[in-house]
Amino acid sequence: MLKDITIGQYFPGDTIIHKLDPRIKIIIIALFITSLFFINTFFPYVFILIFILLAIRLSKVPVKIVLKGLKPLFFIIFITFAINVFMTKGEVLFQIGPLTVTKEGISQAVFMALRLIFLITGTSLLTLTTSPISLTDGIEKLLSPFKKIGLPAHELAMMMTIALRFIPTLLEETDKIMKAQMARGADFESGNILNRAKNLVPLLVPLFINAFRRADELATAMEARCYRGGDNRTRLNELKLKRHDIIALVSTTFFFAFIISIRYIW
């Protein structure tokens, strides 16, 4: 059961979007988010929509999977929508009890909801097309200029890698301990929240103890393999910017500059 869980939501593929340098992808997403917040009319959304559809098309990720990323956040989108509908003042359309619905409210609500939807689909497209490893690599490389001011870029990336590596191992272990405790009559499924939380203790204590033991052994093994921090370390797959990375970066920069400028031109 727990074994089937995949880490992140990477959708493997061999498309141009998948092959883009992770650093470039992260920068593009940052530009994308920034320009989304500069948009203040409906009109530029057309370009954003075209951009997202084009990216989805190029990445060959099924639209259904991209939309699935919206599901857990549906509630937040709904709340945002409702608050905007009822709280914006303006030309009253109709009233439901104490709540008034205005024309401006509806337009504002649709606007905000669209912004959220674009935000989520854009970012999930990044995680869908970039494996967790190259994502960590990208983050490490992007953060490395900040090493000078004391930001531990390599250590952060190493921590993320180890966390990703041990998630399935610890899930498996949780499953094992749960079964062992259930065989001894532990009950994880009934009672109120407080009782359930209490019942988790016999699961969490061995899990934590084991995690600490694992950490100790892993640290020893890493030392035995000459790990001594990020200095002078080389990589098997060095990130190298290729022609298509530069093209993608330059063209999207122009595109987002155009989107942002719409706000000031019109």
Place this chain on the structure above:
Amino acid sequence: MDNDIMIKIEDVTYEYNSIGEEGQLRAIRNLSIDVKRGEFLVILGHNGSGKSTLAKLMNGLLIPTKGDIYVMGMNTKDENKIWNIREKAGMVFQNPDNQIVATIVEEDVAFGPENQGIPPAEIRKRVDEALRIVEMTEYKRHAPHLLSGGQKQRVAIAGILAMNPDCIIFDEPTAMLDPTGRIEVMNTIKKLNKVEEKTIVLITHYMDEAVEADRILVMEQGEIVMAGTPREIFKQVKKVKELGLDVPQVTELVYELRKEGIDIQEDILTVEELVRLL
């Protein structure tokens, strides 16, 4: 310095400081061992005999309380040499899960050479070579948690191999594996010794694994109590048993047969040998 000596252990004592307790736990007492280049050395002993401590002493993970350890002439106490020592004497641990760092097999094998600061092209060569030796090439893009225990342990071995060590220390590498995994790992270890000419120090409590060794040391309470070739050791069935260890099943059978008055050669180690003899 003698070039034929891989690891030289000179009169070493190691004490663990346990908090809150009077006195120290002495894990290793006045031990001296020479590990020869190219040799397949097995260290036997039951739990708490100090054999894992000895393994960690051999590549500088622990520093002796008294005495000196030299790996290819480098003292493990010398902090400037510690990384060279760990490059020369690689170490494989018991639990394969807790020594794999990366989320993809080949990335993990590359971890050691990456730490050594080797150029990417050379890392690629070493990784491919190491995976070929342990016969895991076809799994190089797999996630480690989906592999079997034996496969994971072979990946861990490849990770050490990629660092290009002259000597590999195995600390009970098969203790957590199923019988199939154990055979896979043992075959790999034999191959490393015979084909790749690596010096092997294998720490174990499985007698059947010790049969393959060039030399066996039996440890008890931090001291070496028996030393010799497998035949010399397992001949002494009674003494081995007194130390709380087993002898290989075949040897035990021969021992019992001889006790019953059947006159056969006493230093039999494998089933094939006995079959041929009978």
